[in-house]
Amino acid sequence: MTISRAASYFISTPIYYVNSKPHIGHLYSNLLADTIGRWQRIKHPSISKLIFSTGTDEHGLKIERAAIDAHLTPLAFCNQVSETFRKMFDQFSIEYSNYIRTTDEQHCQAVRHVWQELSKQNLIYKGSYEGWYSVQDECFVREDEIIKDQSGQTRIKETNCLVEWTEEKNYMFKLNQFHERIEQWIKDQKPLYPTKYNKLALIQLTELKKQGDISISRESKRLSWGVKVPNDSSQIVYVWIDALINYLTVVGYPDHTIHWPPNCQIIGKEILRFHAIYWPALLMGLDLELPRQIVVHGHWLKDDKKMSKSVGNVIDPCDLLIKLQCDGVRYCLLREDVLSQDANFNEYKMKKYLNAELANTLGNLLNRVTSSAINSERIYPSRPSHPLSSAATELLDQYINLPLRVTTAYDSYEFYHGIIAIMNVLRACNAYVQHEQPWLLAKSTIENDRQRLQILIYLTLECLRICGILLQPIVPSISKQLLDVLGIDQNKRTLHDCTVQIEHKAKHLNLMKNERISLYQRLPIVENERDE
Incomplete structure (x- = not known):
């Protein structure tokens, strides 16, 4: 041969x-x-x-x-x-x-x-x-x-x-x-x-x-x-x-x-x-x-019980597709499974994950930093030359270290560890935005506040870019939509590109005026689903 x-x-x-x-x-x-x-x-x-x-x-x-x-x-x-x-x-x-x-x-x-x-x-x-x-x-x-x-x-x-x-x-x-x-x-x-x-x-x-x-x-x-x-x-x-x-x-x-x-x-x-x-x-x-x-x-269990046709608890992937969307199902299965043990599928828990992490933590962060109230010109700014605050420096350090952490997890097929690491950085970024209060900075005429706003927009969009690249294997459609909005070239979506951009020219985001992006549509949750 x-x-x-x-x-x-x-x-x-x-x-x-x-x-x-x-x-x-x-x-x-x-x-x-x-x-x-x-x-x-x-x-x-x-x-x-x-x-x-x-x-x-x-x-x-x-x-x-x-x-x-x-x-x-x-x-x-x-x-x-x-x-x-x-x-x-x-x-x-x-x-x-x-x-x-x-x-x-x-x-x-x-x-x-x-x-x-x-x-x-x-x-x-x-x-x-x-x-x-x-x-x-x-x-x-x-x-x-x-x-x-x-x-x-x-x-x-x-x-x-x-x-x-x-x-x-x-x-x-x-x-x-x-x-x-x-x-x-x-x-x-x-x-x-x-x-x-x-x-x-x-x-x-x-x-x-x-x-x-x-x-x-x-x-x-x-x-x-x-x-x-x-x-x-x-x-x-x-x-x-x-x-x-x-x-x-x-x-x-x-x-x-x-x-x-x-x-x-x-x-x-x-x-x-x-x-x-x-x-x-x-x-x-x-x-x-x-x-x-x-x-x-x-194996996959349903609500901690073995799936069986006679019991009637077998999960049909087509039903999941309708309920959770393609990337939603991908995200849930990869986030929940630990290879060394059986995994458990609980629909209530999955919907909570999707709303909290894809719709809120990721989706809302993008909308906050691209809103007309905060980023009126819909700009992805170049890296500001102004000194960073301690909060900004701390956030920057987190996503500088993120690619290595995710690589370690993904190379070990422990995709849930990679997902959790990404979500932790996105949550930290949301906390940073909340701390800086950009809705007030955008209204201010003080030069220092304007500089802080530019730093915030830059750091947040950089965080989203890096996280978007690293999420591509998990939620390819959502990641593509995110990176397209940010205007990232197709050949700049590799692990090698997960570094903070030093030489980066300001550019317009791929957004229409007053357009609001829905990376993941929030799911309705009925509380009694918890016990089903």
Whole structure:
């Protein structure tokens, strides 16, 4: 395999199973990847090409059965559901470069090629396999992971999904051959973030050692919807092996690979085993480099309760879009999530955040400093030569230090820390404006007061400019609107530009006379929402 290095950064999300419509967990995985990708462009504007892959996983028994229930062919069913995922990502400004479907012929060819390469290395053999199989999760589960319910049915303890005892002849992959190398990779490189998942992956690896090699195909008489095993039409490639190969397909494998390995792969914690153990084993078998980093996030809860269709508390992203607007949803999910734990969605709390921080702290600050009563000429002034007051100096110090604090947070995927740091500086700026009372300074004829007003306008607009640049990965539409109003050139919106402008000529803001900007429309809040 030749790698042309035509791309300089590669980030991926899982591909999503199309057995049902998208939910908030799917949205969050993509939002996290999108935010990281946008940050990379702001931090490294010289990036020639950024690959951001996402898509849908469309093979397997669960899809086959869902299509039958919907009275559709499997492909027609997949076409329908995959389009809902694509539409959702577009609605939330997810800037993916590659949208892959495992039913694409290019992908099926890549799967067959991988199979043949692993066979050449004598890593695949035919054997018998038996165990408890979950159609819902498309995987075998261990004996200690199941329980019998009151009706005598066997279910997975954690998810309550039914499992079926399955005995069949299929192909096996020599996972045992890679245990030591995977263990060493995890211990030496610590590729999983947050770091606690490295320990968890090692525990899962120990459990898998007891089970031996893994099944990588299903009998076609049980499952017909999938990629046929090369030279054996009686077998279908196991859906999870098929799905993992998508990361190779999107970069042109095996013919014209434009970037390898992935810089960052986003996954949910429920698929850790597949990405931390099976995936590196496949790559080792293909003699390919392993991912640089795998970022793992937890589940989303609704009002501290696990989401469930039966309970009726599943969050529909389309409903959120109507209620909170695109940037509002992005802001809430990124502000609330801490990668090392499950996140909680509380609509009342989210609306309070949005009104207090986007509408008030950010939006009102812009309107205060651009109002005709304070800034009658709608000018972004040059840096005043007059000495700064202690309050002005203190504020200046805060946003001089802000880019480094935000960079540390964003580089660690702790976007909530970056958001909080930005909001703290904006609150400090609001306090400074309140302290200086510009509405009185604007009416004064005293020269010192006029100088203080110019300093205030300059410092406040500089604060908004820097915060606007740093908020671009989080709320891209709001940030663009803000930076457009300030008249900031498109090529001056990078991390490098987050310094206080020394050589800056006065210019007019992009505002009509008496125009009031609404960066974020305040949301109505009904107090009894608190208890819903």
